[in-house]
Amino acid sequence: MKNYKIAVVPGDGIGKEIVPAGWKVLKAAAQKHKFSLQSDSYPWGAGYYKEHGHFLPDDGLDILKTYDAIYFGAVGDPEVDDTLPAMLYTFKVRTTFKQYVNYRPVKLLPGIPSPLRYKGEKDIDFVVIRENNEGEFVQNGKIIHPESPYGLATDTSVFTRAGIERIAHYSFKLAQTRRKKVTNVTKSNTLINSLAYWDRVIEEVAQQYPDVTYNKMYVDNASASFVLKPEVFDVIVTTNMIGDILSDLGGAIMGSLGLGPSGNINPEKDFPSMFEPIHGSAPDIAGKNIANPIGAIWSGALMLNHLGESAAAQDIFKGIEATTQAGMLTTDLGGSAKTDQIADYVIEHMQAVSV
Numbered sequence: 001m002k003n004y005k006i007a008v009v010p011g012d013g014i015g016k017e018i019v020p021a022g023w024k025v026l027k028a029a030a031q032k033h034k035f036s037l038q039s040d041s042y043p044w045g046a047g048y049y050k051e052h053g054h055f056l057p058d059d060g061l062d063i064l065k066t067y068d069a070i071y072f073g074a075v076g077d078p079e080v081d082d083t084l085p086a087m088l089y090t091f092k093v094r095t096t097f098k099q100y101v102n103y104r105p106v107k108l109l110p111g112i113p114s115p116l117r118y119k120g121e122k123d124i125d126f127v128v129i130r131e132n133n134e135g136e137f138v139q140n141g142k143i144i145h146p147e148s149p150y151g152l153a154t155d156t157s158v159f160t161r162a163g164i165e166r167i168a169h170y171s172f173k174l175a176q177t178r179r180k181k182v183t184n185v186t187k188s189n190t191l192i193n194s195l196a197y198w199d200r201v202i203e204e205v206a207q208q209y210p211d212v213t214y215n216k217m218y219v220d221n222a223s224a225s226f227v228l229k230p231e232v233f234d235v236i237v238t239t240n241m242i243g244d245i246l247s248d249l250g251g252a253i254m255g256s257l258g259l260g261p262s263g264n265i266n267p268e269k270d271f272p273s274m275f276e277p278i279h280g281s282a283p284d285i286a287g288k289n290i291a292n293p294i295g296a297i298w299s300g301a302l303m304l305n306h307l308g309e310s311a312a313a314q315d316i317f318k319g320i321e322a323t324t325q326a327g328m329l330t331t332d333l334g335g336s337a338k339t340d341q342i343a344d345y346v347i348e349h350m351q352a353v354s355v
Helices: 017-035 047-052 059-062 086-094 161-176 192-208 219-228 240-254 296-306 310-325 339-352
Strands: 003-009 034-040 069-074 101-107 123-129 139-144 152-155 183-188 213-218 235-238 261-265 273-277
Touching: 003 017, 017 034, 017 069, 017 296, 017 310, 017 339, 047 086, 047 240, 059 086, 059 183, 069 296, 101 240, 101 296, 123 161, 123 240, 161 183, 161 192, 161 235, 183 219, 192 213, 213 219, 219 240, 235 240, 261 296, 273 296, 296 310, 296 339, 310 339
Parallel strands: 003 034, 003 069, 069 273, 123 235, 183 213, 183 235
Antiparallel strands: 101 123, 101 261, 139 152, 261 273
């Protein structure tokens, strides 16, 4: 029996509810498909920072490095400066472990009406691939004389050929397993150096995949197209900041950010990958058992797929579809189901279907 070691980091706020719900589903899938999940839970995040002065201990990354994957909830607390969680936890994990792919599927689930009046399940089904280690979020800048009349602030984006090539190859290979279409979402008409270079390198990679249709779209047009014609997308490849924004828009056209999963992936598996829902810690609803756990459950399915347990991953996703189709929805979707009830229903469906 295969055994996978998973570091579980619930984080803050609703992370402490959705991660246990998702883990319960993962354990049920493992039992059904005859592999083992061994977990250790770590209390790291903004709450940990308030007590210890850091988001994870000095040896935290060394600890995480020993696992096959990281199952993460959300980080953030109203009492903690909101510039710190990304810098001191999320970005630190993503860059140290070379998780250069941020994988965010956007798919309308059955039983959930899209906010887009004329669009259905066949129209909303694509993946946003966000470059996850470079670009606009490298935090390469400074603030100089902030209180003076001539104060200034800079943030300098970083794009390397190696970084662009590897995210492009991942995107085209993914498209070969889907509908064979890649859209590069860019803003090179105004960022005439960094994103012009981004476009150039991606176009070079595109020539190596003649079976995949490639096109370029400015982010202005892409934002409108998410709303007006989402059916034109299959695989989107884009930069760190553009991908961060567009994938939240993708969650919105699915019906709720609570539905959106993501994977911070090191495709070579030299380091553990980290899987988390796209939403935040939502402290305003924490502790009420009303948070939507589907984003976390779906992120768990992405984790299993990355580990090679594709049948179990598909089983979980079918359980999610059965749950939403049955009208088992949390308050963000207009329903009244509780966090743990959603997890239980997914498990019930999985157990009712033979392998």
